[in-house]
Amino acid sequence: MNPRSCLIAFGLSSLSVAGAFGGEPRFEPQTLDPGVEIGYGLAIGDVDGDGKQDILLADKSQYVWYRNGDWQRRVLVDHVTLRDNVCLAVADLDGDGPVEIAAGAQWNPGETSDASQSGSVHFLMRPSKGEGPWRVVTLPHDPTIHRMRWVRDAEGKNHLVVLPLHGIGNKSGAGENGVQVSVYTPPAPDRWDDPSAWTIQVIDRSLHQTHNFDDAGSDLIIGGAEGIVRRAVSDAGSGDRRIIRPENSHPPTKGVGEVRLAKAGFIAAIEPMHGTDLVLYEEKVGDPGQWTRTLLTDGLVDGHALAVADLLGTGREQIVAGWRKPDASGKVGIRLYQRGADGAWKFHPIDDNTMACEDLKVADLDGDGRPEIIASGRATKNLIVYWNKSPRPQ
Known part of the structure; x- marks a missing residue:
């Protein structure tokens, strides 16, 4: 026993x-x-193109990665916003091997109305040579951005799904507005650094307070105070999609x-x-x-x-x-x-x-x-x- x-x-x-x-x-x-500040969020992917899985971390003030093998901490970018970083997501968007990186910062969950003071969404542009710093492209966003991940649709195209913690203007998980689950579709690689070239579509407002989500193929599984939503990443239809x-x-x-x-x-x-x-x-x-x-x-x-x-x-x-x-x-x-x-x-x-x-x-x-x-x-x-x-x- x-x-x-x-x-x-x-x-x-x-x-x-x-x-x-x-x-x-x-x-x-x-x-x-042994010296992580907070360690808000992790991601796994090949950063340097050597075919090995590296570790990426959204720490309090830095986005960093640890190269598979020596596992040394390397800084991608420092102090993207005045407030804490909170999440990141990686995927190989162009099929060349190394991953592309999206990041969420300006963590301020108590401010649910003013997007200039709460939440941020960024695409990190790889430096032309050397390890960094990576260039930050800032995209539109809602307040209280909390989690994100790249999800492939049924046709195999990558989209960045971004999940705030609260609906806009809500307090203590209650209010008139559901959490806006947004899908960011990247443009062609030569326009990744152009925020106006990205398309953004809200696909769900079923929940008033969320925390995290998962994907299954092209479907999303979203957890919140009112249950669990399942919705295809390409489905922007109205209505309650809670399965639980x-x-x-x-x-x-x-x-x-x-x-x-x-x-x-x-x-x-x-x-x-x-x-x-x-x-x-x-x-x-x-x-x-x-x-x-x-x-x-x-x-x-x-x-x-x-x-x-x-x-x-x-x-x-x-x-x-x-x-x-x-x-x-x-x-x-x-x-x-x-x-x-x-x-x-x-x-x-x-x-x-x-x-x-x-x-x-x-x-x-x-x-x-x-x-x-x-x-x-x-x-x-x-x-x-x-x-x-x-x-x-x-």
């Missing part, structure tokens, strides 16, 4: 000690940067902060925003449109990071969750949740009190086919790679 593992009976919220389903996951931590609401989730959703869609079809979420509950949504068999909500733990404190991936090579996806304030045991950290063949879930501690997790990503950094966990810590002010050394199933 492994006293550090915990079993979660499928469909139940009770926790009890249990043995492992098989070989224990094994992750070896390596601190890449209090009325069709059992027990009812508490409102969603972090959200991730698994290839297997389930949705993992942290509820509510900055919340305590890690939950799993599965659409009921034979009852489409109705969702079962399974509580995996209610012990997170300021849950703020989430990923879904098969890190163990079992053919079934696991859930990785991180929190950033001390829990009932006085600890911060990261856990991996694994479902067994009988449908029961158990957790494995990945980090035990060295990572106050602000954000995390999953990516194979060393090319061995086993994805790593990469995390940035707010209060702990660190960037750590957890190298995946887990044994493969026989």
